[in-house]
Amino acid sequence: MTSAIDFVVAIPARFGSTRLPGKPLLPIAGTPMIVHVARRALQAGAREVVVATDDQRIVDALAGSGVDVVLTRADHASGTDRLAELAALRNWDKATIVVNLQGDEPLAPASGIRAVAMALAASVSPMATLATPLQSVEELFDPNCVKLVRDAANHALYFSRAPIPWPRDAFIPDRASLPTDTPFLRHVGIYAYRAGFLGTLAALPRTPLEMAESLEQLRALEHGHSIVVAMAPEPFPAGVDTPADLARVETILALQEKR
Numbered sequence: 284m285t286s287a288i289d290f291v292v293a294i295p296a297r298f299g300s301t302r303l304p305g306k307p308l309l310p311i312a313g314t315p316m317i318v319h320v321a322r323r324a325l326q327a328g329a330r331e332v333v334v335a336t337d338d339q340r341i342v343d344a345l346a347g348s349g350v351d352v353v354l355t356r357a358d359h360a361s362g363t364d365r366l367a368e369l370a371a372l373r374n375w376d377k378a379t380i381v382v383n384l385q386g387d388e389p390l391a392p393a394s395g396i397r398a399v400a401m402a403l404a405a406s407v408s409p410m411a412t413l414a415t416p417l418q419s420v421e422e423l424f425d426p427n428c429v430k431l432v433r434d435a436a437n438h439a440l441y442f443s444r445a446p447i448p449w450p451r452d453a454f455i456p457d458r459a460s461l462p463t464d465t466p467f468l469r470h471v472g473i474y475a476y477r478a479g480f481l482g483t484l485a486a487l488p489r490t491p492l493e494m495a496e497s498l499e500q501l502r503a504l505e506h507g508h509s510i511v512v513a514m515a516p517e518p519f520p521a522g523v524d525t526p527a528d529l530a531r532v533e534t535i536l537a538l539q540e541k542r
Contacts, residue, residue: 290400290475291331291379292324293369294350295362296386298338302525307341307386309529312536315344316523319389319536325349327396329382335369336386361499367485370478377479380404384473389532390520391473399475402513408438409480410503413515417467420460429470429498431512439510442470442498468512471519474500484508 296317300306307317317334324332332350336342337357345352353372359365366383375381380400384391395413403411414431422428426444433439441447453462461467476484490505492498503510523529 288380288397288401288404289330290382290404291333291375292327292329292382292384292396293366294320294324294332294334294384294386295365295369296320296334296336296341297359297362297365298336298341303523303529305340306523307336308344309523311389311529311533316389316529317341317344317386318348320384320386320391321345321348321350323389323391323393324382324384324396326393327382327400328393329396329400333369333373334386335365337365363481363499364485366476367481370481375478377477379478380475381478381481382473382475385522387522387524388473389523390535392515392517392519394516395471395473395519398513398516399473402511403475403477406511408509408511409477410484410500410508411475411511411513412439412500413471413473413519414468414512415471415515415519417461417469420458422469423461423467429472431468431470432466433468433512437512439500439504439512441504442496442500444496444498471515472522473519480508 296307298305308315311319334350334352335355342352353369355365355368380403382396382400399411399413417423423446429442430447431439431442432447450462450465487502487506490502492505493501
């Protein structure tokens with residue numbers, strides 16, 4: 284499928300992982316996870332798909348996959364830093380739209396990858412991301428589920444692990460269900476940047492709210508940069524952080540192959 288806009292997809296893939304060592308190479312249906320992610324990116328219609336990694340084993344795993352692989356430094360603190368190095372190495376024009384697809388998103392829908400690129404293309408913001416409606420009160424109170432609020436022009440006001448917004452009157456008598464008239468949104472962790480902004484963002488010092496919430500996107504907001512938020516056009520399954528996540532993705536892919 285082709286896209287009406289011009290963009291590239293960059294996939295940061297670090298070999299080390301606290302909870303799942305060697306995560307990009309863990310097999311799903313007999314294929315390394317990073318290969319599944321690369322295939323999703325190729326389906327989105329990007330002009331270019333590049334994996335930025337710190338390990339030759341990941342380079343080897345992607346041989347013949349149809350995507351480029353670039354070895355980057357091993358000392359990067361975040362995927363954003365890794366992509367800033369990649370943008371410099373590839374010498375992308377400052378206006379190039381770069382979609383940051385995490386290397387642990389083997390179920391990322393192509394429509395969502397395109398949607399975040401389109402959101403940035405239609406905005407003057409240097410950065411874009413996606414959201415989806417929150418489905419349950421359990422998600423609202425789950426600190427592993429990142430929530431966000433946005434303004435009338437669809438720019439992010441804040442991201443938090445805490446329940447936001449807080450419907451005061453509705454929650455006084457009952458917190459067992461979501462009020463129907465409150466716009467609860469779950470953040471989908473895919474981003475698009477102007478290539479020139481990647482270096483700017485990576486150079487910014489960490490900020491108090493970023494460190495308190497452990498959410499890197501707050502650094503952009505605290506330094507005064509806007510983030511446009513579009514709604515994901517279809518469900519965007521969670522990525523892989525635990526062995527249970529890996530088993531869940533394996534089951535989903537097995538069902539998809541049977542259809």
